[in-house]
Amino acid sequence: MIEIRWDWIAAHLDDVAEKTVQHLQLLLIPMVVGFVIAFALAVLALRRPGTVGPVTAVTGLLYTIPSLAAFAVLIPITGLSLMTAIIPLATYTLLILYVNTVAGLRSVPPEVNEAADAMGYTATSRLLHVQLPLAVPLIMAGVRVAAVTTIGLVTVAAIIGGNRFGGLGQFITEGLRTDFDTKIYLGAVGSVILAFLVDGFLVGVQRFLTPWTRARAGGR
Amino acid sequence: MEQLIAFFADAANWQSETGIPNRLIEHITISLLAVLTASAIALPLGFYIGHTGRLQLLGINIANIGRAVPSYAVMVMLLPVMLGLAPVLGYDPRLGLRFFPIFLAMVLLAIPPILVATYAGLQSVDRELTESSRGMGLTERQILVQVELPLALPVLIGGFRVALLQVIATATIGAYLGGGGLGRYIIDGIARRDDGMLYAGVVLVAVLAIGTDVVLSWLQRRLTPRGVRIATDPGVTSASSIDGAEPHLV
DSSP states (O other), rough: OOOOEEEEEEEEHHHHHHHHHHHHHHHHHHHHHHHHOOOOHHHHHHOOGHHHHHHHHHHHHHHHHHHHHHHHHTEEEEESTTTTHHHHHHHHHHHHHHHHHHHHHTTTOOOHHHHHHHTTOHHHHHHIIHHHHHHHHHHHHHHHHHHHHHHHHHHHHHHHTTTSTTHHHHHHHHHHHHHHHHHHHHHHHHHHHHHHHHHHHHHHHHHOOOOOHHHHHTTT | OOOHHHHHHOOGGGSSTSSSHHHHHHHHHHHHHHHHHHHHHHHHOOOHHHHOOOHHHHHHHHHHHHHHHHHHHHHHHHHHHHHHHHHTTOOOTTTTTTTTHHHHHHHHHHHHHEEEEEEEEHHHHHHHHHHHHHHTOOHHHHHIIIHHHHHHHHHHHHHHHHHHHHHHHHHHHHHTTOOSTHHHHHHHEEEEEEHHHHHHHHHHHHHHHHHHOOOOOHHHTTTTTTHHHHHHTHHHHHHHHSSSOOOOOO
């Protein structure tokens, strides 16, 4: 019924590798941009709690816009350059990263902050050395959701990306155009596998960043 | 901008099958149908898990898989299946080819948020409340309908809100596979290099999504029992969206 041409895949592994690398590139750049913005806004939220409402509302509004519309909106401006994909992808990460970073930074008990103040930490070093490490579990939860979501969205970006961008999603568009099932499945299954791998990797990163949670759970 | 205004001003774009009203109706119809179909599956299962506390692992797994598998991937994978099944089942492959892969992907996508919101909502109900209801002689069905459901309603509506937004976004992508709806303007606008049509599609889709979001968040607030509204901090809804019915993009 559906014939997967494994030999075709085997003969095009370099193409698979190239598109996987682009997929990861389109994951990494928007995530870094999104995180820097979200983190800055979250730090602002600590100083001025009044900003949380408006920022959540605006990022939530942007998050609501269907992905195809968001990718299409920039075509007349940025054409088919990578920016057409990067800008909406970064925008979509904002809500999740912001909400989770704010929740993470706020989860630090007041006693801990007071102790840090009493020990002579400056506001900045308290943020970096006390609050941030303790916020890691919630921040990483947000990073994981944002990463998995972004990987799926890169695939959708291929619809408008032509042969320029879209990572593994390009296999899907090519497969649909040429009626070649192997390519369709390669792109679809490939991006799902990539999402699981990246998620697993991020779980590892989180364990590495928060060794104390392991020590606490070590008793079981 | 002028092109966009010209598109909306053109009377031809308000008539016939390809006109704005019909595309909007197509988009809304398939979205509502998908959410209704998903509810028929997710609500009973969610009630069962939430009320009895059984099968929780199944619920969590469905939610996780739903989050990792994007609807676009599901849609394109169903397309060859539909084509392949055509000779076996003996139907014209062109018949449901446009509709079914898109619709099925939308249904599968809408199940996890509704399921998770249903059982998370029911589980958030204080156990002391259900136990005292039981002590007052309410039947299990009465506890579910009269105590747990009203208290879980805001969370439940939140699940529908997420499901509906995802489904609207997926219907837009469906235009790429030849489906109808507002996504047609985006796909056709790109193909014809007609920026007015493309922008009209973007604006209409965005307005539909944001409008849906506004209506459902209003409903969510409206249907929150007064006692709960007073008792809960406004920040709680956003916190529960982190661990409960997480937003998920398509």
